[in-house]
Amino acid sequence: MGRRKDKRKFHKKEQEQSKDGQGWKNDIRGAGYLATPKENQIFEKYYKEQGIIPEEEWDQFIDTLRRPLPSSFRITGFKSQAKAVLAIIKSEFFSELMNRKPDADEESLPKPTCISWYPDELAWQLNINRTIIRKSVPLQKLHHFLITETESGNISRQETVSMIPPLLMDVKPHHSVLDMCAAPGSKTAQLIEMLHTGDTTNPEGFVIANDSDNKRCYLLVHQTKRLESPCFMITNQDASHMPNLLVTKPDGQKTNLLYDRILCDVPCSGDGTLRKNVDMWRKWVPQNSNNLHGLQLRILRRGLELLEEGGRLVYSTCSMNPVENEAVIASMLNNCEGSVELVDISQQLPALKRQPGLTSWKVMSKAQVWYSSMDEVPELFHTQIRGSIFPPANVQQLHLENCLRILPHHQDTGGFFVAVLQKNSRLPWMTAKPPKVSAPVEEDGSNAGEGDGEKKIETRAYSPPKKKFRYEGYKEDPYIFLDPDDPILPPIKEFYGLGDTFPVKCLMTRCLEGQKRHLYLSSPAVKDIIVHNEQKIKIINTGVKILARSNKKGVDCDFRLCQEGSRSMLPYITTRVLEVAEQEDIVTLLTQENPFLYRMSPPLHEKLKNISTGSICFLFNRPASENASKFSIEIVGWRGKVSVRSFVPKDLRMHILRLCGVDVSTIDKAFQLKLEKIENKRKTDGKYQDDDEEGGVNEAGSPGDVESTDKDTVTDLEVDRQDDSTKILSGVIENADSEGKKSNDGETNAPMEENSTSSIGANGDGMHNGVKSSKTEASSETVIATAEEHS
């Protein structure tokens, strides 16, 4: 029990960190950023000598590096709602920024710019800082919108250049995809979205996201959970020793898994992120890159071994240094002896400004001595500097110009490097044995031929160098596939009307013994990998939670639906889906805590009367509008005796309400007050002065402000979070109170989603932010009687 508690605490901390990383904290820059010296003589000497930056652009290059990085974000693409979200951003938030004329004493507001090479206007860049946000109502609104939409997974904050590699991978829904160094996971999210292109709910393919750092794997969990995909898995392996995984071929035979697409976004010195990680100005030394070259090479090599013939591997770094980039690619191309080639991507993303890869570069030692070839390196340093770091003799034949380097000053971004590799034939060092005929695989994953002599597994992948498999970090609970004859299943199948197509065999639980609390759904392809390989790899997370135990008396099923699994479950449920025709019903469900059944529109009220109590899924098919094609909204809820409720996490509520055209700032009283305060100050003082400005941002950025600035930044965020947690509630309470109704229905009080907001601010004893809720005060009989009268 203690261990579980510890683990939860740890995960929570990781998630908090992840929120900060994924959130908007970095955009709120203060004196700390300004005060950090942005000078490094060796850095300048190094990059001038490498000739990467045209001489006439040098000043622009270095000036850009000294300026903060604009924020950028993507509207996540696999939900058909993305276009509707884009329409909302443009009409409600951007238009105000674009059109507002600043007062005489006011700074003009930053204008959002669309990232021109990103498809469908779904990525944007914005130059904001904390001082401006604090002063401006439109920016406060936008900032608030970005925070809540990021939490609900509809917006992903991501560095502009980091969006490039997945776009060059050409991922299709049937592809097997490996992201070798995936944490914190912004690119993984893009890959999963691509797998679900066209709103494919359950695609054939899958994404395996791997990272060697156990803690960072939990950042990945947070990042990917929002996408609610049953087609992905997080593993915790050293990518340079990524194990061969067994899968079943259509003919039932076992074979090593080779991937159609691999992303190799390797650990790097990261000097392309200088604008964000200002500490790097102080720490930058050439040996950082020299030291990483070997690991990068080993990870790339393993990636190519695991790549299917005809498959594509994208190698990327956020470093501008050729030692970590062209040198790694050139060395590997030579090792591959023609079996792998660089893809010409010059015609892809035509609006993206880029530099071609280099064909010559030099190496600088720790002592800042330049070398042009290994012959010049004294033997003493041969352990520090390897031959593969230099341009090979045949460098001109390798087409390194097909690589792509992004320079920060060209598009006001970070620096980045990408190479796209195609594997055309077997790698020369892979065993060229003719494939063996393998025996069919049994249901339990064992090989039918095992035990009678030779182990019959087709050898399509070279085994990585032996490395003892060791568990580090928390030992995760195993994923156990449910026995299709498990007695918990028939009531579930009957209650939800799950037909024969429902993939019972892909249901998992994580409880070894005792009652099963949650059921997860994986795709068949992911299941196949788990059953054959669980002993080989450390699986951190997989599957989407579809059902949670509720044990509600008087209900025919002990399991209720989970919001995060609703998209995956919807195609199979026949008895508990209620189509909602009136958008107003969705608004009622999301703004009132336990609305009485009669509060719903007559058609929905009728449907609700005809369905038994228990878990339900509301489905609203929103017709196409001028700005967005049609899309559906699923809301998981509970039909009580006299009322209904929804189980939707708070930020998702905000998102759906926005899609329904509700101005959520009117519901969120705390946020509205904040806006009014800013507006009043602006009007009365002429100049905005924050209450807690003392010790806060000093625009001149005096070093003495560093600590207090950081503290302020956190406080701002905390305020935002607190606002988030009370906003809907304040709406709900006011709504209920103002109508003089008691939101009382003991019957609807089903167990909540862990992060459900049906009880935002409510604690176990029925208190809402210190106010005793009507639920505990009124007798249920009275309310039922009242409700019945009304209905």
Ligand SMILES: C[S@@+](CC[C@H](N)C(=O)[O-])C[C@H]1O[C@@H](n2cnc3c(N)ncnc32)[C@H](O)[C@@H]1O
């Ligand atoms: C550049 S970051 C990856 C960023 C990530 N692709 C994204 O877009 O969010 C490099 C990652 O490699 C991981 N890493 C370092 N050494 C590794 C190894 N040997 N195998 C796998 N991952 C490794 C680090 O933990 C880090 O999370």
